[in-house]
Amino acid sequence: MPLANSTYTDHETSAFQRAQEQEHAVREAFQSGDRQAFAEIMQTYYPLLLSYGMQFQRDREFVKDCLHDLFIDLWNKREKLEGVQKLKPYLLSSLRHRLFRETKRLRWFREAEELTDDYDLEVQFAIESYLVNHEVQHEELKRLQANLEKLSKRQREAIYLRFFQEMEYEDIARVMSIHYHSAVNLVYEALRMLRKNWFLSLITAISSIFQA
Amino acid sequence: MKTYQTYQTEDFVQDPYFRKWALSELPPEDRFWETWQQTHPDQYEILEKAKSMVIALRIPGIEIHDAEIDEAIARALKSTEVDGRTAGSRAARSRIGWWPVAASVLILMVFGYWMFMNRGEGTEHLAEHSKPQPASTDETQLNNGATTRIITLPDSSRVTLEGHSSLRIGRHFGKTTREVYLTGAAFFDVKRDTERPFIVYSGKVVTKVLGTSFRIKAYDADANVSVGVRTGKVTVFKRESGAKTDPMLSEEVILTPNQQAVFVKKEEKFVKTLVEQPAVIDRLSHKNRLDFSETPIPAVLNALEEAYGVKMIYDAENLKECNMTGSLNAGSLYDKLAIVCETIQAHYKVTDGQVVIDGKGCK
Numbered sequence: 001m002p003l004a005n006s007t008y009t010d011h012e013t014s015a016f017q018r019a020q021e022q023e024h025a026v027r028e029a030f031q032s033g034d035r036q037a038f039a040e041i042m043q044t045y046y047p048l049l050l051s052y053g054m055q056f057q058r059d060r061e062f063v064k065d066c067l068h069d070l071f072i073d074l075w076n077k078r079e080k081l082e083g084v085q086k087l088k089p090y091l092l093s094s095l096r097h098r099l100f101r102e103t104k105r106l107r108w109f110r111e112a113e114e115l116t117d118d119y120d121l122e123v124q125f126a127i128e129s130y131l132v133n134h135e136v137q138h139e140e141l142k143r144l145q146a147n148l149e150k151l152s153k154r155q156r157e158a159i160y161l162r163f164f165q166e167m168e169y170e171d172i173a174r175v176m177s178i179h180y181h182s183a184v185n186l187v188y189e190a191l192r193m194l195r196k197n198w199f200l201s202l203i204t205a206i207s208s209i210f211q212a
Numbered sequence: 213m214k215t216y217q218t219y220q221t222e223d224f225v226q227d228p229y230f231r232k233w234a235l236s237e238l239p240p241e242d243r244f245w246e247t248w249q250q251t252h253p254d255q256y257e258i259l260e261k262a263k264s265m266v267i268a269l270r271i272p273g274i275e276i277h278d279a280e281i282d283e284a285i286a287r288a289l290k291s292t293e294v295d296g297r298t299a300g301s302r303a304a305r306s307r308i309g310w311w312p313v314a315a316s317v318l319i320l321m322v323f324g325y326w327m328f329m330n331r332g333e334g335t336e337h338l339a340e341h342s343k344p345q346p347a348s349t350d351e352t353q354l355n356n357g358a359t360t361r362i363i364t365l366p367d368s369s370r371v372t373l374e375g376h377s378s379l380r381i382g383r384h385f386g387k388t389t390r391e392v393y394l395t396g397a398a399f400f401d402v403k404r405d406t407e408r409p410f411i412v413y414s415g416k417v418v419t420k421v422l423g424t425s426f427r428i429k430a431y432d433a434d435a436n437v438s439v440g441v442r443t444g445k446v447t448v449f450k451r452e453s454g455a456k457t458d459p460m461l462s463e464e465v466i467l468t469p470n471q472q473a474v475f476v477k478k479e480e481k482f483v484k485t486l487v488e489q490p491a492v493i494d495r496l497s498h499k500n501r502l503d504f505s506e507t508p509i510p511a512v513l514n515a516l517e518e519a520y521g522v523k524m525i526y527d528a529e530n531l532k533e534c535n536m537t538g539s540l541n542a543g544s545l546y547d548k549l550a551i552v553c554e555t556i557q558a559h560y561k562v563t564d565g566q567v568v569i570d571g572k573g574c575k
Contacts, residue, residue, distance in 0.1 A: 047276045124271070148268075164271045186432070206264045206267050
């Protein structure tokens with residue numbers, strides 16, 4: 001199984017390197033207290049962090065409050081950031097911890113009110129919402145839906161991090177606090193299960209929905 | 213160039229370049245995949261499958277307006293303006309208002325009162341508790357290290373959490389039941405409370421006890437979940453999809469000391485067997501040494517059965533003429549069974565958590 005992400009073409013490699021160098025420069029400036037660099041980091045990571053947070057918490061304002069605190073903390077700890085190799089997994093994992101912690105605390109005080117088990121939200125695939133909203137009667141699609149339902153929350157989260165956030169397994173493992181191999185297994189087992197239940201007729205059904 | 217020839221569906225699904233094509237994100241002049249598909253007809257189906265899987269596994273993003281990000285940045289910059297170090301408005305906290313403050317004051321008062329009432333013995337109490345951290349409700353205990361960690365639950369049950377494992381304590385722990393959620397492995401020493409069953413959820417396996425000690429191994433990456441019993445009686449059953457099912461309705465396995473249930477994830481079935489290293493359970497019989505002198509084999513097996521709490525099945529009529537001289541004090545249960553079987557030219561096997569001995573008898 002080739003697990004490594006990808007080897008880039010020459011053109012891509014240089015673009016990739018340039019992006020990395022640039023990120024490195026921004027980080028250095030940030031660590032030395034450059035507020036413009038701080039804004040740039042937020043500009044880069046805020047949308048993807050908000051997207052990730054909303055996978056666990058539907059309350060957008062709540063996620064935004066958590067993000068606010070997260071970035072303030074990041075600023076206050078900026079000099080200690082040297083040990084952090086990659087910012088993205090670090091930020092995602094901090095947000096994950098913070099969300100669970102804050103949700104717990106919030107629930108402690110407002111349990112009876114509006115808060116339900118929302119933090120137990122799980123990643124939904126576009127096709128799932130489509131099938132639910134349109135009450136599709138297609139036999140094969142219903143079977144696909146049933147198979148997707150078999151995926152665990154953790155599998156869904158790993159798939160989200162792998163495909164939506166385009167992360168390496170090493171970083172997925174860090175964010176989810178699991179082993180490298182567990183991260184690989186979560187994704188591969190999900191894909192294998194789906195592949196085994198895949199039919200040619202599904203292919204046409206799916207393209208008719210999404211590429212019409 | 214990558215070795216796309218050897219790629220399977222799963223590999224294509226994960227390939228960034230392939231994904232771009234599947235999601236129509238490549239520039240129109242990039243015809244690589246169309247060409248590839250034409251020149252590799254044997255892979256046609258794999259590619260189509262992978263393509264539709266990429267599409268089916270799309271996750272919708274959320275809509276974010278630039279204004280929203282700008283506003284968040286402005287807010288963060290403002291909060292760090294005064295002096296990065298001292299500022300930091302705790303927005304999430306302010307949403308809750310003054311309740312946490314009031315609550316913590318109240319907790320402090322209660323605690324102070326308790327300390328006051330427990331002068332003298334109080335310090336001892338604290339010292340005893342400070343080593344294994346007492347866990348508060350709905351909390352996740354993580355152990356990412358390689359060594360074990362001991363956690364004391366609110367009911368004073370003790371959990372020895374092995375490396376790379378986590379234990380979540382249910383929100384209503386102790387109300388009517390004592391529920392915890394385990395990933396990884398742990399040994400549980402559960403305080404007896406017949407009113408409030410102790411329930412461990414580990415993937416699809418639910419273990420229910422009143423008060424015993426047992427070990428659960430449930431790493432996500434493993435193919436099996438196993439529950440092995442040291443003392444007492446343990447009920448294990450499968451958690452049906454959906455949140456909580458009535459344990460009465462699902463197939464259950466009852467385990468006695470030294471028995472183990474192995475849940476094969478792939479088949480979603482339990483197999484009952486013995487733990488890897490059965491331990492002597494009865495302290496009394498442990499004192500009674502297992503020394504035999506021309507003792508009939510049924511009596512020898514009976515002694516082993518009592519010592520390990522493991523049921524031995526054999527034809528007593530058939531084996532009553534066989535006897536044995538020697539001692540069975542050292543070694544594992546399996547060593548001892550091997551010695552017995554060697555003596556009488558018999559075989560044993562472990563089936564359904566019991567030992568079955570099959571021999572011709574001695575005439």
